[in-house]
Amino acid sequence: RLTVVKLSYNSFSSFAKSSQVPDETQIIGLGLNSNSFRGPFPNWICELSSLHILDLSDNRFSGLIPQCFGNSTITLQELFLRDNNFTGIHPDVFVNATNLRALDISYNNLEGKLVRSLINCRDLRFLNLKSNRINDEFPFWLGSLPSLNILLLQSNRFHGPLYHRHLSVGFQSLRVIDVSRNDLCGTFPDFYFSDWREMTTPNAEYDDTYMKDSVFDVAVYHSMKMVNKGVDTEYDKIRTDFIAIDFSGNRLRGSIPESIGMLRELHLLNLSGNEFTGHIPPSLANLTKLEALDVSRNHLSGQIPPGLGSLSFLSTMNFSHNYLQGPIPPGTQFQSQNCSSFVDNHKLYGLEDICGETLVPNPTPEESEDLSEAEEHVINWIAAAIA
Numbered sequence: 001r002l003t004v005v006k007l008s009y010n011s012f013s014s015f016a017k018s019s020q021v022p023d024e025t026q027i028i029g030l031g032l033n034s035n036s037f038r039g040p041f042p043n044w045i046c047e048l049s050s051l052h053i054l055d056l057s058d059n060r061f062s063g064l065i066p067q068c069f070g071n072s073t074i075t076l077q078e079l080f081l082r083d084n085n086f087t088g089i090h091p092d093v094f095v096n097a098t099n100l101r102a103l104d105i106s107y108n109n110l111e112g113k114l115v116r117s118l119i120n121c122r123d124l125r126f127l128n129l130k131s132n133r134i135n136d137e138f139p140f141w142l143g144s145l146p147s148l149n150i151l152l153l154q155s156n157r158f159h160g161p162l163y164h165r166h167l168s169v170g171f172q173s174l175r176v177i178d179v180s181r182n183d184l185c186g187t188f189p190d191f192y193f194s195d196w197r198e199m200t201t202p203n204a205e206y207d208d209t210y211m212k213d214s215v216f217d218v219a220v221y222h223s224m225k226m227v228n229k230g231v232d233t234e235y236d237k238i239r240t241d242f243i244a245i246d247f248s249g250n251r252l253r254g255s256i257p258e259s260i261g262m263l264r265e266l267h268l269l270n271l272s273g274n275e276f277t278g279h280i281p282p283s284l285a286n287l288t289k290l291e292a293l294d295v296s297r298n299h300l301s302g303q304i305p306p307g308l309g310s311l312s313f314l315s316t317m318n319f320s321h322n323y324l325q326g327p328i329p330p331g332t333q334f335q336s337q338n339c340s341s342f343v344d345n346h347k348l349y350g351l352e353d354i355c356g357e358t359l360v361p362n363p364t365p366e367e368s369e370d371l372s373e374a375e376e377h378v379i380n381w382i383a384a385a386i387a
Helices: 043-047 067-071 116-120 140-144 258-262 282-286 306-310 373-386
Strands: 004-006 029-031 053-055 060-065 078-080 085-089 102-104 126-128 150-152 159-161 176-178 183-186 212-215 218-221 224-228 231-235 244-246 251-254 268-270 275-278 292-294 299-302 316-318 323-327 347-349
Touching (some): 116 140, 224 268, 258 282
Parallel strands (some): 004 029, 029 053, 060 085, 078 102, 102 126, 183 251, 244 268, 251 275, 268 292, 275 299, 292 316, 323 347
Antiparallel strands (some): 224 231
């Protein structure tokens, strides 16, 4: 009996006009990805009542994902629709999708609001909606999904606050969240990250392998794109120990929450291109696994926390285009950065070794009086070295 059909990586462009599904067919896996299929969602797929994996990605399908597809989502566990031209999803499609673990519908033309029937997907672990035209408020209600590990909403039209006192329930299972390049705004309380459990403590069940689901003993890996160390990076597989936050390219304001220092498993933190004010939290020095930090293009002031220099894995930092002041902290972690990581902070000094030239003047006598005793010690040390 035929149970798996995989026609991936061919040049098929259409189906036979008499495409029908025999009553006895029990296809559990259908892979039509990476072809040239075009036109509306194939209605005959709605008749596949035993489907566990469906992959239509990398084609030219268009239009609305119809209501009848809800008949196939009852048993569905993995659904991949990325890189097509779908414009919408019928609101009732996921009402019975209680077994769905992964949904990737990135790089389409989805419009309007995010379908609320996703709240029924209690086993959902992976949700990728990147690069669509979804115009909605931030979906706080997704925080009630107990297994959601990866949430990718970047490059849409999500708007409004990212935190709401009466709606935010905390994403306790999140390990990767990317909401970059939207229109989100608002401020955060200091305790905002305190309930993000998966980013706070190591989990013994996650080792150095890759995130995957198992469907009838077949390993299904998930993929994504995310900016890492300033480069748009393709992850064909996602490591189980990869923890990341990208809030860049929004209108978030106020102070960066001190509770961010609780996320000790964090590898990547990107808060660039927002309207954050105040100081860079010294608690960031607690993030001993941090590899990349970007707080550029904000309105941050004060000094760069010297404790960041003790983070041995931190290879990329970007503090540019802020209002930071004082000396560049000593240490290899800072001295190995590019000059561009510090530009347009007119009261930063000590850049000679990094930039090869004096880009900003040393502080005036009046500014020096405002420096702490520790800062004066650093200045004296620099002056002695120059002498």
